[in-house]
Amino acid sequence: RRENTLILSDSVAPISALNLNTKEPILCHSQVRTSALLSLSEHSSDSEDRRPGKKKQKRKRPQEPGEEGEDRPREHPFIVTEPGELARGKKNGLDYLFDLYEQCGRFLQEVQYLSKERGEKCPMKVNNQVFRHAKHAGASYINKPKMRHYVHCYALHCLNVEHSNHLRKIYKDQGENVGAWRQACYFPLIEMARECGWDIEGMFNRNEKLRIWYVPTRLRQLCHLEKSKECE
Amino acid sequence: RRENTLILSDSVAPISALNLNTKEPILCHSQVRTSALLSLSEHSSDSEDRRPGKKKQKRKRPQEPGEEGEDRPREHPFIVTEPGELARGKKNGLDYLFDLYEQCGRFLQEVQYLSKERGEKCPMKVNNQVFRHAKHAGASYINKPKMRHYVHCYALHCLNVEHSNHLRKIYKDQGENVGAWRQACYFPLIEMARECGWDIEGMFNRNEKLRIWYVPTRLRQLCHLEKSKECE
DNA sequence: AACCCGGGCGACCATCGGACGCTGGTGCC
DNA sequence: GGCACCAGCGTCCGATGGTCGCCCGGGTT
Numbered sequence: 430r431r432e433n434t435l436i437l438s439d440s441v442a443p444i445s446a447l448n449l450n451t452k453e454p455i456l457c458h459s460q461v462r463t464s465a466l467l468s469l470s471e472h473s474s475d476s477e478d479r480r481p482g483k484k485k486q487k488r489k490r491p492q493e494p495g496e497e498g499e500d501r502p503r504e505h506p507f508i509v510t511e512p513g514e515l516a517r518g519k520k521n522g523l524d525y526l527f528d529l530y531e532q533c534g535r536f537l538q539e540v541q542y543l544s545k546e547r548g549e550k551c552p553m554k555v556n557n558q559v560f561r562h563a564k565h566a567g568a569s570y571i572n573k574p575k576m577r578h579y580v581h582c583y584a585l586h587c588l589n590v591e592h593s594n595h596l597r598k599i600y601k602d603q604g605e606n607v608g609a610w611r612q613a614c615y616f617p618l619i620e621m622a623r624e625c626g627w628d629i630e631g632m633f634n635r636n637e638k639l640r641i642w643y644v645p646t647r648l649r650q651l652c653h654l655e656k657s658k659e660c661e
Numbered sequence: 662r663r664e665n666t667l668i669l670s671d672s673v674a675p676i677s678a679l680n681l682n683t684k685e686p687i688l689c690h691s692q693v694r695t696s697a698l699l700s701l702s703e704h705s706s707d708s709e710d711r712r713p714g715k716k717k718q719k720r721k722r723p724q725e726p727g728e729e730g731e732d733r734p735r736e737h738p739f740i741v742t743e744p745g746e747l748a749r750g751k752k753n754g755l756d757y758l759f760d761l762y763e764q765c766g767r768f769l770q771e772v773q774y775l776s777k778e779r780g781e782k783c784p785m786k787v788n789n790q791v792f793r794h795a796k797h798a799g800a801s802y803i804n805k806p807k808m809r810h811y812v813h814c815y816a817l818h819c820l821n822v823e824h825s826n827h828l829r830k831i832y833k834d835q836g837e838n839v840g841a842w843r844q845a846c847y848f849p850l851i852e853m854a855r856e857c858g859w860d861i862e863g864m865f866n867r868n869e870k871l872r873i874w875y876v877p878t879r880l881r882q883l884c885h886l887e888k889s890k891e892c893e
Numbered sequence: 894a895a896c897c898c899g900g901g902c903g904a905c906c907a908t909c910g911g912a913c914g915c916t917g918g919t920g921c922c
Numbered sequence: 923g924g925c926a927c928c929a930g931c932g933t934c935c936g937a938t939g940g941t942c943g944c945c946c947g948g949g950t951t
Contacts, residue, residue: 502917502918503916503917503918503929503930503931504930504931505918505919505930506918506919506928506929506930507929507930518919518920519918519919519920520919547885548881548882548884548885548886548888549881550862550876550878550881551862556909556910557908557909557910558909572930572931572932573910573911573931574911574912574913574930574931574932574933575929575930575931577910577911577912578929578930578931606927606928606929607928607929608928608929630782630783643910643911644782645911646782646910646911646912649780649781649782650780652780653779653780654780656780734947735900735901735902735945735946735947736901736902737901737947737948738899738900738901738947738948739900739901750948750949751947751948751949752948788938788939789937789938789939790937790938804901804902804903805902805939805940806901806902806903806904806940806941806942807900807901807902809939809940809941810900810901810902810941838898838899838900839899839900840899840900875939875940877940878940878941
C-alpha cells in the first residue's frame with residue numbers, strides 16, 4: 430500500500446495561484462427613446478425607521494488631481510429595449526444585460542474547471558471568485574453590484590421568455606425607465622412562485638441557467654410577504 | 662390584482678428574532694484503556710515554510726481571579742471504543758461522537774424549518790447558524806471546531822459502517838489514541854473516492870446523512886494528492 | 894503530588910454574500 | 923451650456939467557513 434506515504438498534517442498547505450485566463454468579447458448594445466409615465470407599481474420607502482443605527486459609511490477620496498488611477502469609465506446605462514432591438518447612442522439594451530448573465534455562467538464554468546483541477550472546493554454559484562476571474566479575464570464591464578441588481582429580471586427571462594418579452598415591450602412603449610421595468614419584473618415571478626407552492630429556491634434550482642444565481646433577498650421577502658397575505 | 666399593493670424598496674427590512682428552542686438530551690458515553698504504539702501513518706509537518714507571513718494571534722486574558730465567567734467545564738476527551746461499547750471513567754466513546762453528528766442534523770432541520778417559516782434563506786449544510794441554535798437550545802456540548810474536526814470519521818461511519826467498525830476495533834485493541842484513529846479514517850475514504858472517480862463532493866452528497874456536512878479541506882487535499890500520484 | 898501527554902474548543906482571520914449611496918454620465922431645455 | 927435625473931459600481935459591513943494553538947483535564951509514575 431502506498432497510503433502510509435501521505436502527509437497527514439491537518440494544516441492546510443499554502444496554495445497560491447493567480448488565474449488570468451480567457452477573454453470574453455463584449456457582445457451587443459442597443460437603444461430606445463424615452464417619454465412619459467405610468468406607474469404599475471409603487472416603489473421605495475418601507476416606512477418605519479429604515480436604517481436605524483447605521484454607521485456612516487466612508488467614501489473614497491475625491492480623486493486627487495495628479496493621481497495615476499486608471500479610472501475606467503463607467504458602463505453606459507441600460508434602457509428598456511424590446512427583444513432583438515439594437516441600442517443606439519450611449520445606452521445598453523436588455524439583450525446585452527442578459528448576455529452578461531450568460532457570460533458569468535461561462536466564467537463560473539471556467540472557475541469550476543480550474544478548482545477541480547486543483548482539488549479546491551468547487552463553487553456551485555456565481556460568487557466573488559467568479560467576479561474576480563471575470564475581471565482578470567478582461568471582462569471589466571462585469572461587476573457584482575450590477576449583476577446582483579438585475580438577477581430577478583434575468584430570472585423572469587429564463588423562466589418565462591414570453592412574459593419577459595411582453596413586459597419589455599410594454600415598458601418600452603410606455604417610455605418607462607429601467608428602474609420601473611426592473612421593479613415590474615418582481616410580480617410575474619411572485620405569481621410563478623405562488624404556483625410553485627412558494628418555493629422560489631426550488632424554482633431557481635430547477636432551471637439550468639438560473640441554478641447558478643443566488644435568489645435575491647428582496648425577491649424572497651416579497652414572496653414571503655405575499656404568502657402570509659394569502660394565508661391570513 | 663393585488664400586486665400593486667406591495668412595497669418595492671430594495672432595502673432589506675430589519676428582521677430580528679432570536680430562537681431558543683428545543684432541548685436535545687445528552688445521550689451515551691463509553692470508555693477503554695490505553696497502551697502502546699504502532700503508527701500506521703505519518704502525521705504533521707508539511708515541510709516548506711508553513712504559515713508564511715502569519716500574524717500573531719492574540720489569546721484570551723488568563724481569567725481574572727475575581728471573574729464572573731460561567732466557565733462551563735470542557736467535555737471529556739474521546740477515546741477509541743468499539744461499536745456498542747459503553748465508555749466508563751472520564752471519557753466519551755465514539756458512538757457518542759457519532760450521535761453528536763445526528764443531533765446536529767436534527768438541529769439543522771429545525772433551523773431549516775424556522776427559516777422557511779420566516780422567508781429567510783434556508784441552509785443546506787450545518788453552518789454557524791446551526792451551531793448557534795444548538796447552543797441556544799442547551800446543547801452546549803456541541804461546537805464547531807469539534808464537529809469539523811471529526812467530520813471525515815463520521816463520513817466513514819456513514820459510507821461504510823463495517824469498515825468503520827473494523828477500524829475502531831483494531832485501533833482500540835492496539836491501544837491507539839483518538840488522534841491516530843482519526844488519521845487512519847482518511848485512508849478508507851480516499852480509497853472509496855478513488856472508486857468514485859475522485860468525486861468526494863459527490864460521495865458526500867449522495868449520502869443522506871453526509872450531505873449536510875462540508876467536505877473537510879484536508880480530505881479534499883489528500884484525495885487530490887493521491888489522484889495526481891495516480892496519473893503521473 | 895508532580896508531570897506530561899493530548900485534545901477540547903475559544904477566539905481569531907480572510908473572505909464571503911450582500912447592500913448603500915456617491916458620483917458622474919446623459920438627455921433635455 | 924446648464925441642470926436634474928438616475929443608475930453604475932466602488933466601497934463598506936456583519937457574518938461566514940475554517941483553523942490554530944492555549945490551556946487544562948486526566949492518566950501515569
